[in-house]
Amino acid sequence: MNPMKDETFDELREAIARNRADIDALQAGAEAASARADSYDERVTQQDARINDLAARFDLDREVIAQLRAEGLLHEEHAAHLEHALRGSRRIGAAIGIVMATGELDEAEAFRFLNKVSMDTNRKLSVIATEVVDKRDVSVLTGG
Numbered sequence: 001m002n003p004m005k006d007e008t009f010d011e012l013r014e015a016i017a018r019n020r021a022d023i024d025a026l027q028a029g030a031e032a033a034s035a036r037a038d039s040y041d042e043r044v045t046q047q048d049a050r051i052n053d054l055a056a057r058f059d060l061d062r063e064v065i066a067q068l069r070a071e072g073l074l075h076e077e078h079a080a081h082l083e084h085a086l087r088g089s090r091r092i093g094a095a096i097g098i099v100m101a102t103g104e105l106d107e108a109e110a111f112r113f114l115n116k117v118s119m120d121t122n123r124k125l126s127v128i129a130t131e132v133v134d135k136r137d138v139s140v141l142t143g144g
Contacts, residue, residue: 043104047097050107054093061086088126095129102138117141 065082092114099110114132118125132138 040101040104044101047101051094051097054090058086058090088129091133092125092129095132098132098136099138114141 062083065086095114096107096110099105099113100107103110103113105113114125114128118128121128128141132141
């Protein structure tokens with residue numbers, strides 16, 4: 001055999017092996033990215049379901065307040081406080097969902113995060129939640 005041909009074949013085999021390793025690494029990276037995207041999509045779906053549940057509970061609570069008010073069992077001032085609390089609760093729930101989706105956190109971790117920001121900045125949790133919901137972004141809280 002020709003030593004030049006053997007050397008060329010060896011170089012080609014090495015190039016093929018390197019290319020195969022690169023292709024395998026790219027494929028593994030693509031599969032990992034796809035898995036992360038699927039995981040994110042699942043979290044978004046769960047988040048949407050939680051928000052819908054919160055909205056349904058909010059509507060039901062509002063109906064109960066209206067019925068109690070109509071029956072005279074609830075004073076106007078107390079009803080106004082309950083309405084305000086319901087709106088704040090809904091905002092906090094929505095903010096938790098946004099933190100969950102952007103920070104890849106579960107519900108309890110997201111609440112702890114918002115609560116910590118509230119304590120660290122000496123602001124009410126409802127104010128923090130309103131910022132997150134209005135901006136639809138948690139970077140307003142972290143300075144990033």
